[in-house]
Amino acid sequence: MKAFLMYGDHDFDLQRKLPSNEQALTQDLELNTLFKAMALGDKFLFEVAKKAVLSSLNDLDTIRYRQNIFRDCLKNASIVRDIYDIAVESLERQRKGFWGFTSRYPGSILYGSIETLEMFVGMLKKLKNVADAHADKFASEGFTAFFAMLKKELGDEYFASVQNHLRELKFRDGVLISAELGKGNKGTNYILRKPHDTKQSWMKRIFGPKPLAYTFNLHPRDESGARALSELRDRGINLVANALAQSTDHILSFFNMVRTELAFYVCCLNLHGQLSQKGAPMCFPLPVAPGERRHSLNGLYDVCLALSLEQGVVGNDMNADDKNLVVITGANQGGKSTFLRGIGLSQLMMQCGMFAPAESFCSNLCDGLFTHYKREEDATMKSGKLDEELSRMSHIVDNITSNPMVLFNESFAATNEREGSEIARQIVCALLEKRIKVFFVTHLYEFAHGFYDKKMGDAIFLRAERQTDGGRTFKLIEGEPLQTSYGDDVYKEIFGTDN
Numbered sequence: 001m002k003a004f005l006m007y008g009d010h011d012f013d014l015q016r017k018l019p020s021n022e023q024a025l026t027q028d029l030e031l032n033t034l035f036k037a038m039a040l041g042d043k044f045l046f047e048v049a050k051k052a053v054l055s056s057l058n059d060l061d062t063i064r065y066r067q068n069i070f071r072d073c074l075k076n077a078s079i080v081r082d083i084y085d086i087a088v089e090s091l092e093r094q095r096k097g098f099w100g101f102t103s104r105y106p107g108s109i110l111y112g113s114i115e116t117l118e119m120f121v122g123m124l125k126k127l128k129n130v131a132d133a134h135a136d137k138f139a140s141e142g143f144t145a146f147f148a149m150l151k152k153e154l155g156d157e158y159f160a161s162v163q164n165h166l167r168e169l170k171f172r173d174g175v176l177i178s179a180e181l182g183k184g185n186k187g188t189n190y191i192l193r194k195p196h197d198t199k200q201s202w203m204k205r206i207f208g209p210k211p212l213a214y215t216f217n218l219h220p221r222d223e224s225g226a227r228a229l230s231e232l233r234d235r236g237i238n239l240v241a242n243a244l245a246q247s248t249d250h251i252l253s254f255f256n257m258v259r260t261e262l263a264f265y266v267c268c269l270n271l272h273g274q275l276s277q278k279g280a281p282m283c284f285p286l287p288v289a290p291g292e293r294r295h296s297l298n299g300l301y302d303v304c305l306a307l308s309l310e311q312g313v314v315g316n317d318m319n320a321d322d323k324n325l326v327v328i329t330g331a332n333q334g335g336k337s338t339f340l341r342g343i344g345l346s347q348l349m350m351q352c353g354m355f356a357p358a359e360s361f362c363s364n365l366c367d368g369l370f371t372h373y374k375r376e377e378d379a380t381m382k383s384g385k386l387d388e389e390l391s392r393m394s395h396i397v398d399n400i401t402s403n404p405m406v407l408f409n410e411s412f413a414a415t416n417e418r419e420g421s422e423i424a425r426q427i428v429c430a431l432l433e434k435r436i437k438v439f440f441v442t443h444l445y446e447f448a449h450g451f452y453d454k455k456m457g458d459a460i461f462l463r464a465e466r467q468t469d470g471g472r473t474f475k476l477i478e479g480e481p482l483q484t485s486y487g488d489d490v491y492k493e494i495f496g497t498d499n
Contacts, residue, residue, distance in 0.1 A: 001153050001254045005142050005261040006052075008065055012261050014047070018054050020399050021370055024392070025054065028371035028409070029344045033304040037274055038267035045270075048263040056351035058365055063287050066264075066353025068140035071284070073265045074272065079134050083127065084266050087259035090123040094252060120251045121159060128154040268354055271303075275357070280306050281315065285346070285356040290365045290403035293437070293458075295320040299359030302342040303349075306357065314474040315358065316342070318462065324432055325459040328441045329448050329481040334464025335474035336441045337409055343439055344369060344407050366437065367401035373409040385414035393427060406431060408440040421447035432458075448481035 006012035019025070026032060031053065039046035057063050073080045094116055128150055135147035182188035275282055281299050288294045299315030306313045316339055320326050328336045346356045347369055372393060375385065389412055396406065412420040412427075424440070424447045431438050442448055452461055463479035466472065 001149060001250075003254070003257045003261045004145055005069060005258075006066065006264060007062060008141065008145075011257055012052075012264070014051055014260055016051060016055055018051070019368065021368075021396070022054055024371055024373075025344075025348075025369065028373040028407070029341055029348070030304045031345075031348075033307060034271070034345065037307050038271045040270050044259075045263050045267050048260060049267040052264045052267075052352045053348050053354075056348060056366070056369065057353065058290065058351075058367055060287055060289065060365070063351065063353050063365075065140075065142060067284050067355075069142040070265055070268055070353065070355070072138045072140045072143050073269055076134065076137050077269050079130065079137070080262065080265060080269070083130055084259065084262040086123055086127050086130070087255045087262065090120060090255040091252075091259060093119050093123075094255075116248050117251070120248070120255070123255070124154055124251070125159065272355065274307060275303070278306060279312060280357065281359045282355045283358055283360050285350040285358075285361040285363065287350055288362065288364045290367060292364045293322050293324060294362050294364045295323065295326075295437070297346070297358050297361045297363075300339070300342050300346060300361065301357050302338045303345050303357040304341065305338055316476050318460075318476070320460050323458050323460045324435060324437055325428065325451065325456065326439045326462065327448050327451060327459065327481065328439065328462045328464070328476065329443070329445075330462075330464030330476075330479075331466040331472060334466060334472045335476065336464050338474070339462075339476055340407055340409055340439055340441050344371060347405065364403075364437075366403055366405040368399070368404040370396045370400065370404060370406045371409070372396060372406065372411050374411060374413060386412070389414060390423075400436070403435075403437075405437040405439070408438065408442070410441055410443060413443060417444060417446055420444050421450065425450060445481060445483045452481055 002011065004011075031050075034053070035046050035049045038049040057066075131147045131150040135144075135151070138144060138147065179187045180189045272282065280301065280303075296319045298317045300318070301313045301315045314335065316335070318326075328340065330336060342357065346358060346361055347363060347366060350356055350361065350363060351365060372389070375388060393411075400406075408424075412423045414420070415423075421444045424442065424444060428438055428440065428451075440448075448461070451459060461478060461481060462476040463482065464472070465475045465477050
């Protein structure tokens, strides 16, 4: 049995290796804030959220597959959580009875497997009852296949057969074993036999032919004899004990996968619920093929900022279709870095099959998302800030793929204006030659205006809006880069105008 709730044809691999720039993405986009909101204190949900978000999909069909499943989850949130709770309860109860599987004795393995399978059968029945009662409320391909599988695999005949086998394997009437004599009269070829039919009529039991048998009795204090018989019994049931343990592992694996794959949608429901309480807009993004150049959005906001503020956040609009370069300049504390972080977060959320933090969002898929943010100097740096920036840029280039997106935030500002602008210009030109999508937040006027003067058809220039009184709207508008970032506004706000 397979869940197939993350992919249509294979399981979700929780052990999958994360991208090499995982740490940079987590730090620059403040991803731990997102993961904590999705997990709500649950360590397992946190791990699933991290793996799913950072393991971006490059397949349009799989993204749509997950989006449709999450649409079902939004309509049937309580049912989805009930199924998830069944899987969690099954695994927790199995762990409490794990002792039988750690034993090396077949008898203990058999007993533990029977106990666990009886518990699993009860949980499978609960799962089947949910499917029977609510399957018609789900329309997605993933849930439709999941419920159809449960209906097919978990019929009444299946449960009756399993319960009958488990009842027989308890050997309440003893164990029937055959053996042969080997060299030195040692027993070999121990085989567990089907018990004699005990449902015969009393006439047959009395007058029917009796099988040839020999019996013997052990003295109550004959510990050696009892131990020898126990060893003979273990040899006879060894194969069936191992087979039953494998069956238990199969059902255990199924519940593990149901829990893991549904955990992603539970995380999405958790996040969706928190944003809904804040009145933040959300939408199902429209992904397009990596080769296209699409990036249009309305009301986009930084989901991590929205989660940390009581009041609502300002959304931004942008139409960067057919653009490879987006340069963002303007007033200090005007929302540039927040917008850039929102771009990165929305891309990751879209490419793992989630909703997007916007009124509408459309973007082409990227084979990789990379961030190059300025770093504050600290004791861990082994060289100057500029050298450190260039080293991180080199690492990005070494790992870059065919259709990536790179987010720069005030990069190469650790040196003077002219040198920083030239470094940034050469790097961006090289990336654009490879048709790599670039977002660049900068105060380097020479760099920004140099590209603006070229009147490039595949570039768009955004500027953080500033009101005449120095107030910030946190809106980005299209506009020519300015020579000032209005740092004096920030100074006056902090220190006042009387000096």
